[in-house]
């Protein structure tokens with residue numbers, strides 16, 4: 001699904017949401033343009049519009065599980081779950097959940113990480129939506145998909161607020177940018193079944209942190 005079909009192309013809410021996200025250069029390390037959604041959470045209208053866009057998209061899709069990825073998926077997932085009448089299932093980093101868990105490792109730039117889900121939280125045949133703030137390589141979302149599919153759930157889609165430009169269109173995911181303008185992306189969306197919905201492109205500008213002395217460049 002892409003902009004031309006979902007009716008969001010040119011939606012002014014998308015620009016306001018994008019503008020409410022702060023980009024912090026060189027955090028947590030040199031060279032990273034950190035997409036900080038905490039500033040979006042401070043803006044009541046932009047935050048509500050973000051949740052509403054997801055809710056409008058998923059309310060009639062017969063979804064019974066919203067799975068949120070720790071930590072930032074927890075900031076959007078529960079509101080969406082409540083609004084669409086689904087349960088919320090946290091996918092947590094290792095050793096946080098007290099019950100019996102299943103785990104899926106995934107690769108990071110350096111090393112690996114892991115997501116865990118409580119056994120019994122999701123039943124075979126349930127229709128699931130995965131929520132996170134951001135997709136970069138897609139490794140985290142792919143681990144989330146594997147966890148849910150291992151217990152027999154159907155992952156209808158993964159939804160993120162932000163997509164980084166370097167996202168790899170692989171690993172079970174196909175891109176559907178809400179504000180997509182690019183022919184190539186549209187072609188992908190037309191030719192493949194999409195399992196990834198991204199609201200905004202990575203921000204083209206940044207608001208520097210007070211007194212940080214940084215002079216970082218932004219990318220578009």
Ligand SMILES: O=P(O)(O)OC[C@H]1O[C@H](OP(=O)(O)OP(=O)(O)O)[C@H](O)[C@@H]1O
Pocket residue numbers: 069070071072073132133134135136137138139140141
């Ligand atoms: O597409 P990927 O390359 O897998 O990266 C995306 C993930 O990275 C960030 O989380 P992070 O692992 O930094 O954890 P945090 O939210 O706990 O800080 C982000 O919130 C996504 O979950």
Ligand SMILES: Nc1ncnc2[nH]cnc12
Pocket residue numbers: 032033034035036134136164
């Ligand atoms: N640039 C970025 N900003 C915020 N979270 C991220 N996770 C991976 N890359 C990120």
